[in-house]
Amino acid sequence: MSARGWLLAYLAAVVAATLIHEPLVLATALALALSAAGRDRWRLLRRTLVAILAFNITVSLGYVVVAVWRGDFSAGYLLLVNLRVLLLVFLGMWFAARIDVVAALGVSPTLTLVATLTLGQLRAFERIVSDFTLAFASRNPAPPRTLDRAHHAAAQGIALMDKTMAAATESAMAMKSRGAFDA
Amino acid sequence: MHIPDGFLSPQTYLPAYAVAAGAWTWAARGLRDRLDETTVPRLAMLTALAYGLGLVMVPVPGGTSGHMLGIALLALTFGVRLAFLAYSLVLLLQALLFGAGGITALPINALAMGLVGATAAAAAKGLLARINEMAAIAVAAWLSVVLPAAIVALVLGIQPAIAHQPDGTPLFFPFGIDITLPAVLIPHLIIGIGEAALTVVIWRYANSRGWCK
Numbered sequence: 001m002s003a004r005g006w007l008l009a010y011l012a013a014v015v016a017a018t019l020i021h022e023p024l025v026l027a028t029a030l031a032l033a034l035s036a037a038g039r040d041r042w043r044l045l046r047r048t049l050v051a052i053l054a055f056n057i058t059v060s061l062g063y064v065v066v067a068v069w070r071g072d073f074s075a076g077y078l079l080l081v082n083l084r085v086l087l088l089v090f091l092g093m094w095f096a097a098r099i100d101v102v103a104a105l106g107v108s109p110t111l112t113l114v115a116t117l118t119l120g121q122l123r124a125f126e127r128i129v130s131d132f133t134l135a136f137a138s139r140n141p142a143p144p145r146t147l148d149r150a151h152h153a154a155a156q157g158i159a160l161m162d163k164t165m166a167a168a169t170e171s172a173m174a175m176k177s178r179g180a181f182d183a
Numbered sequence: 184m185h186i187p188d189g190f191l192s193p194q195t196y197l198p199a200y201a202v203a204a205g206a207w208t209w210a211a212r213g214l215r216d217r218l219d220e221t222t223v224p225r226l227a228m229l230t231a232l233a234y235g236l237g238l239v240m241v242p243v244p245g246g247t248s249g250h251m252l253g254i255a256l257l258a259l260t261f262g263v264r265l266a267f268l269a270y271s272l273v274l275l276l277q278a279l280l281f282g283a284g285g286i287t288a289l290p291i292n293a294l295a296m297g298l299v300g301a302t303a304a305a306a307a308k309g310l311l312a313r314i315n316e317m318a319a320i321a322v323a324a325w326l327s328v329v330l331p332a333a334i335v336a337l338v339l340g341i342q343p344a345i346a347h348q349p350d351g352t353p354l355f356f357p358f359g360i361d362i363t364l365p366a367v368l369i370p371h372l373i374i375g376i377g378e379a380a381l382t383v384v385i386w387r388y389a390n391s392r393g394w395c396k
Contacts, residue, residue, distance in 0.1 A: 014286055018193050021354055051282025055187045063357045074352045081355070085189035089282040092188065096279040105275075110214050114226060115272055121231030122276075158388065164231060165394065168224030176220040 003104035010095040017087050023076065026083040030090065037094050044097060048090045056082055117171055121164045128163055132156045185237070185292055186335055188278070188285025190356040192346035195338065196287045203290035206298055207271065210264040217265060225394050229257050230269040232385075237277055252331075255324035255382050258301035259308055260394070266304075270297035291338050295331040303330045317383055324382035325375040332371035336363040 001009070013029075020026055034041045060078055067073035095101075102115045136144070136152050144152070175181065191199075218226070233253030257266035271293040277283040284292050304323040311319035340360030343353040358366075 011286070015193065015197075018189070018191075018196075018287060018355075021348075048282060052187065059190070059357070066358065066362065072351065077352050077354075077357065081189065081357070085187060088188040088285060088287065092279050092286055093282060101276075101279050110218060111211065111268065111272070114218070114223065114230070114269070115276075117223060117227035118230045118234070118269075118272065119276070121227050122234060125231055125235055157385075160235075161228065161232070161385075161388070162392075164228045165224060165392075168227040171227075172220045172224045175223075181219050181223075 003099050006095065006099045007104040010091060013091055014088060017084060017091070020084075021080060023079045023083050026080070026087055030083065030087045033087065033090055033094065037090075040094075040097060044090060044093045048086060048093050051093075052085055052089050056085055113175070117168055120171060121168055124164045124167050125160060128160050129156065132159065185274070185277070185284035186288035186339060188282075188287050190339065190342065191287050191291065192342055192355045194345050195342065196290060199290035199294065203271075203294055206267065206294065210268045212264075214265075214268070222261070226257075226261060226265065226269060228394075229253065229260060230273060233257060233270060234273045234276060236381075237273060237283070252296055252300060252328055252378060253382075254296055254300040254331075255304035255320070255327040255378065256385055256389075258304040258327065259320065259323065259386065260389070263298070263301045263305050266301035267293070267297040270301065291335070295334040295338075299334060300327040300331045303327050317387075320386050321379040321383050324379040328371055328375035328378045329368070332367050332375075333364070336360070336367035339363045339367070 017026065017029065020029070034045065037044055060082065063078065064073065067077075102112055102119070105112075105115075132152070132155075140148070233256070236253045252270075254266060254270050257269050260266075261269070271289075274284050274289055274292050274297070278285050278289060304327040307323035307326050308319045311322055337360060339356045340358065340363035342356035343359050346354040348354060356363075
């Protein structure tokens with residue numbers, strides 16, 4: 001199936017998941033999605049759980065407190081909403097892992113260009129943050145003071161902006177030389 | 184302040200997609216003419232910065248998250264239309280790559296944070312810049328957080344009323360406006376102050392490097 005086909009299938013599955021209000025059906029759909037996701041299924045499920053855990057625990061606990069206080073608690077609701085969120089986020093992770101999202105969207109060459117450059121900047125951000133974190137840890141055998149952390153954060157912020165700006169400018173100039181900005 | 188996936192009813196997100204599609208079309212019109220080899224690197228850098236800021240999020244009891252946006256920086260540097268498009272891209276990538284926000288919540292998140300946030304920031308700066316530019320930028324950034332938070336709270340808060348079982352049990356988000364409005368808005372009044380301070384610092388630095396128009 002083409003990237004666009006996967007996108008349409010993903011969107012149809014998302015809408016279907018929000019039209020179903022039976023926990024058993026959602027659980028079956030989740031099981032089917034897990035079995036179809038192949039060898040990556042447990043890695044994707046772990047990422048999904050990490051992504052939703054904080055929010056779903058917060059909402060679920062909030063619901064328990066408020067609903068018990070009001071006397072209208074429903075365990076079925078908790079099951080339904082958590083299964084639905086788990087299914088939706090898993091489908092998103094699976095789709096993004098399988099398909100080049102930017103290419104699948106492909107709505108405008110200019111937007112694709114900005115998206116690709118932005119993704120490049122994100123990779124640069126991750127690399128720089130990792131470098132700074134390791135360097136900071138190596139310079140601080142004892143736990144650093146708050147002031148040191150603040151200085152480190154400021155230095156890291158400036159380096160992030162300068163380096164990513166330089167990298168993006170290089171990419172843009174390279175693209176210009178290849179006619180990317182020609183009308 | 185992302186609304187996560189699975190908490191909005193189709194009665195909410197499907198019409199919201201129709202509205203957002205119109206807004207995205209408006210924002211993308213003439214995009215090619217507004218981008219060149221000098222704007223694209225700055226746009227990519229600030230979009231990536233907004234992406235990074237948005238990932239440091241704390242769950243808020245009202246069912247959303249508290250985090251900085253970076254939308255004011257985008258709006259003040261590139262205008263509302265480009266800022267809205269860039270922030271929509273940020274939200275899409277966060278939803279698909281990190282499960283933050285979601286594909287069903289994308290239009291509401293984009294309209295609230297991307298369009299209303301950017302418009303509020305640009306309007307506040309336009310109105311107040313003659314008095315004091317830095318104060319105008321601070322107010323712009325604060326508003327760009329607080330107004331979208333109010334919209335997100337209202338949209339979440341109407342879910343129990345528009346999607347529920349015959350016995351009244353909610354099908355999507357469980358809390359009404361009486362809970363979501365204070366729970367989402369109050370933390371964002373404070374987060375807005377942090378956003379204002381950060382925006383002023385980055386704006387001054389970006390100006391010193393000639394990155395802002």
